[in-house]
Amino acid sequence: MTFRIHVRVMPRRGLLDPQGQAVEGALKALKFPDATNVHVGRAIEFDLxxxxxxxxxxxxxxxxxxxxxxxxxxxxxxxxxxx
Amino acid sequence: MTFRIHVRVMPRRGLLDPQGQAVEGALKALKFPDATNVHVGRAIEFDLxxxxxxxxxxxxxxxxxxxxxxxxxxxxxxxxxxx
Known part of the structure; x- marks a missing residue:
C-alpha cells in the first residue's frame, strides 16, 4: 500500500533559530506586527x-x-x- | 485571539527540485528504496x-x-x- 508521508522538521524549542528571527523581522518591516514566535524548518514529503x-x-x-x-x-x- | 499558524511551502509540482532528488538518492543509499517522489520545502510556524x-x-x-x-x-x- 502506498502512503504519502509529510515530515515537519523544526529547530528544537529553546535553541537559536536565526532564520526564524530574520523572518519575524521581515514580517514586522512589511507591516505584519502580529506575527510572533516565528520558527522556520524543513518540510519533506514522499511516497512510501x-x-x-x-x-x-x-x-x-x-x-x-x-x-x-x-x-x-x-x-x-x-x-x-x-x- | 491567538492562533498558531503552520505554513508549508513546497516547490511547485513539475519544477526541478534538486534538494528532493538529493534526499531521495541519500535514502536509497541508506537502504530505504521504498521512498519515492521526494520533495523538500520549508515549514514556517508562528503565533498570530x-x-x-x-x-x-x-x-x-x-x-x-x-x-x-x-x-x-x-x-x-x-x-x-x-x-
Whole structure:
C-alpha cells in the first residue's frame, strides 16, 4: 500500500533559530506586527510503500533518525496519509 | 485571539527540485528504496493575533504572497490552529 508521508522538521524549542528571527523581522518591516514566535524548518514529503499505516510511520521515523532530521538540534513530526 | 499558524511551502509540482532528488538518492543509499517522489520545502510556524480563524488565514495568505513563498516557483498550504 502506498502512503504519502509529510515530515515537519523544526529547530528544537529553546535553541537559536536565526532564520526564524530574520523572518519575524521581515514580517514586522512589511507591516505584519502580529506575527510572533516565528520558527522556520524543513518540510519533506514522499511516497512510501509499506504494509500498513503503522509500518509506514515506523519506516518514516527511521528515516528521520538517520537522515532527515538532526537528532541533536531538531524535532520532527510525521503525518502518514493513505494515498 | 491567538492562533498558531503552520505554513508549508513546497516547490511547485513539475519544477526541478534538486534538494528532493538529493534526499531521495541519500535514502536509497541508506537502504530505504521504498521512498519515492521526494520533495523538500520549508515549514514556517508562528503565533498570530487575529479576530477570528478566517481573519488569521487571510493575514497568513498575505504574508505568504509577500514574503514567505515565491509565487513563481512555490506553492503553499496554511493551517490555522487555535492556541
Amino acid at each position: 510503500v509499506a504494509a500498513d499505516q503503522s509500518a509506514a510511520a515506523t519506516a518514516a521515523r527511521a528515516m528521520c533518525a538517520k537522515l532527515l532530521a538532526n537528532p541533536v538540534t531538531e524535532d520532527y513530526e510525521i503525518e502518514v496519509e493513505p494515498k | 493575533v487575529a479576530a477570528d480563524q478566517s481573519a488569521a488565514a487571510t493575514a497568513a495568505r498575505a504574508m505568504c504572497a509577500k514574503l514567505l513563498a515565491n509565487p513563481v516557483t512555490e506553492d503553499y498550504e496554511i493551517e490555522v490552529e487555535p492556541k
